[in-house]
Amino acid sequence: MTLKVEQGNEFTIIHIQNDSVDATSAKEISGIKDRMNQTTIMDFGPVMFINSAGISALLKLVIEARKQGKKLYAVNVTAHHRKVFEMVDMLRYMPIAKMEDLLPLIKA
């Protein structure tokens, strides 16, 4: 299992547990669209590598979240992945935040 999902009443935290978000993990990411909550947080903690297959899966997820009126945030993103997310316009849909800044949202 490459994802660990933590679910609350109003929030979902998706902890990516692989070091790579690529074609292999893309299928699993696509499978969590029905588990998103009003506030959904993607935790990229151990992720060292993301390629276009992984980005496509993430983009499909964040666009689905937007269609459902849900807010998606990314936490623990490396500087390189921030750059790549900017290149593909990902941040328009999934802003990068600090976990401590999101705590009021998930405790509300």
Add this chain to the structure above:
Amino acid sequence: MTSKQGIDESIITPAFNDIDIQIPSDIVFERVVRESAVFVAKYLGFDEERVADLQLAVSEAVTNAIEHGNNSDINIKAGVKFFVKNGQLAVQVSDLGHWVDATAKVETAGDNLDIEERLERNFTRGMGIFLIEKLVDNIEVKSSSQGTEFTMWFNLNKNSQSQSPISFNIELQKAEQNLN
């Protein structure tokens, strides 16, 4: 000190000889090349950001070769060659596919990326090329009915802070010509 070719010869490059890797065309083996690219980039003294850039660009090129060039046929090998020439690291990825419209594919890859539209079209190959275009210094494509050689060039005397415009050299060979 600069040579006639415009190469800064004051840059000391570690001794390097060509590295050739052949992988079966199954996406699980893409990682073999990706990890090799990290090793080569670190060996040649790339900074952390450039190592990550090279790793991603190589991953995208190899994924294209496996999935589109060789149709994920595990019996066909995708080739990857690392070599240093004229102050640049080249990563040459070869497959059996033929880019009928290579010029259009590369030149339009970065055009106003409308991500939602691309996703609706399932245009992930375009995203891969778009990323490569952003991350490398030069791209060279040679394609014929015999196969495709896609070469990415990375300047050795460059760090992640100094960005320069990319250039392309695309050559569509006649069907009867061999890549070699």
